[in-house]
Amino acid sequence: MKAEPGELETGYIDGVELTTGDSIDIPALVLNGVEDGPTALLFSTQHGKELQGTEVVHEIMHRELSPERVRGAVIAIPVANPLAFMHATYRSWIDNRDVGYVNVDNPEGNTTERLANAIWSEAWSQADLVLNYHCNDHPDSLYFQIIEPTDETEADLKRAAQAFGVTTIRRDDRVDQGPSPVGSDTVPTLSNKGAAEGIPELMVEFIDGRYLDETSLRVGVDGTLNVLKEFDVLGGDPTEGPQEGITVVPCKYTGGSGVNRAHGMLRNDHGGILYPRQSTGEFVEAGEVVADVVDLHGELVEHVEMPVDGYLWAYAGAQQFATSGAMQTIESGGKVVYAFTHEPDPN
Numbered sequence: 001m002k003a004e005p006g007e008l009e010t011g012y013i014d015g016v017e018l019t020t021g022d023s024i025d026i027p028a029l030v031l032n033g034v035e036d037g038p039t040a041l042l043f044s045t046q047h048g049k050e051l052q053g054t055e056v057v058h059e060i061m062h063r064e065l066s067p068e069r070v071r072g073a074v075i076a077i078p079v080a081n082p083l084a085f086m087h088a089t090y091r092s093w094i095d096n097r098d099v100g101y102v103n104v105d106n107p108e109g110n111t112t113e114r115l116a117n118a119i120w121s122e123a124w125s126q127a128d129l130v131l132n133y134h135c136n137d138h139p140d141s142l143y144f145q146i147i148e149p150t151d152e153t154e155a156d157l158k159r160a161a162q163a164f165g166v167t168t169i170r171r172d173d174r175v176d177q178g179p180s181p182v183g184s185d186t187v188p189t190l191s192n193k194g195a196a197e198g199i200p201e202l203m204v205e206f207i208d209g210r211y212l213d214e215t216s217l218r219v220g221v222d223g224t225l226n227v228l229k230e231f232d233v234l235g236g237d238p239t240e241g242p243q244e245g246i247t248v249v250p251c252k253y254t255g256g257s258g259v260n261r262a263h264g265m266l267r268n269d270h271g272g273i274l275y276p277r278q279s280t281g282e283f284v285e286a287g288e289v290v291a292d293v294v295d296l297h298g299e300l301v302e303h304v305e306m307p308v309d310g311y312l313w314a315y316a317g318a319q320q321f322a323t324s325g326a327m328q329t330i331e332s333g334g335k336v337v338y339a340f341t342h343e344p345d346p347n
């Protein structure tokens with residue numbers, strides 16, 4: 001799809017067909033500014049039950065931006081995986097694949113690869129900057145952003161992170177979560193291929209994705225407008241410093257020094273009900289209890305301890321329905337909580 005200069009077009013990127021022959025296409029909006037400039041992609045709901053970014057996209061595209069105010073273009077995809085969204089599942093219900101983790105270079109591949117190829121060709125590859133909106137499940141989760149810089153994207157990602165203004169967690173190699181989008185694996189995913197082509201991607205995480213909330217909307221809209229200003233897609237200067245009214249763990253990318261670095265997922269041995277015992281964004285010493293597991297008789301069966309000095313960003317839970325966090329329960333080796341560390345600057 002295309003928009004002429006000065007126009008906002010809504011439409012669909014051609015996707016796939018179900019067994020019934022019904023088309024499952026990807027909704028998209030293209031706002032082409034009167035003046036030339038960079039192209040930003042606002043990308044939400046790669047995971048089908050993560051709704052907050054959809055509302056951020058609606059607000060930005062219909063109420064905050066207009067073709068007269070935009071230099072360049074803004075492409076927006078409010079629901080990137082309609083197969084997952086239609087069943088409220090994390091991944092595609094048809095093949096249990098994640099549109100963000102499959103090969104984008106395979107237009108004749110499996111169902112989810114075809115969706116990824118369509119997104120890559122029609123949107124991601126056209127962008128100079130990508131904002132990729134996700135959500136955690138637990139209402140106590142931090143608002144945060146993950147960056148995974150390459151030499152080429154580091155400077156732009158630092159500017160984007162400072163402008164968005166939430167806790168920034170750097171990941172150089174994903175721990176315990178499958179292949180890294182930008183790391184050592186060579187699968188040309190949306191993130192991998194984008195990074196290889198020098199397209200900076202800021203991955204933003206809101207809280208509980210299943211119900212829209214005002215704080216996520218405000219954080220998403222304010223952060224996104226700031227990033228668009230920082231990259232001159234919008235006129236004006238971004239607001240300085242971290243966003244107000246939310247917990248921020250400072251680092252050199254957001255309001256401080258040092259680096260927050262992803263540590264990975266803490267896991268458990270015993271199954272039952274999961275009881276979080278710490279707050280996200282608060283310092284937790286190594287050895288402190290972060291969660292308890294209580295079995296179905298009501299007996300405490302496990303303390304899960306913090307392995308390092310650091311912080312938590314989100315409690316998760318059992319992995320039923322092809323996702324974590326659907327319920328406050330847990331199986332052995334489940335997803336208890338995500339942790340990160342803060343490394344001070346050397347000297």
Ligand SMILES: [Zn+2]
Nearest residue numbers: 047050134135
């Ligand atoms: Zn997600």
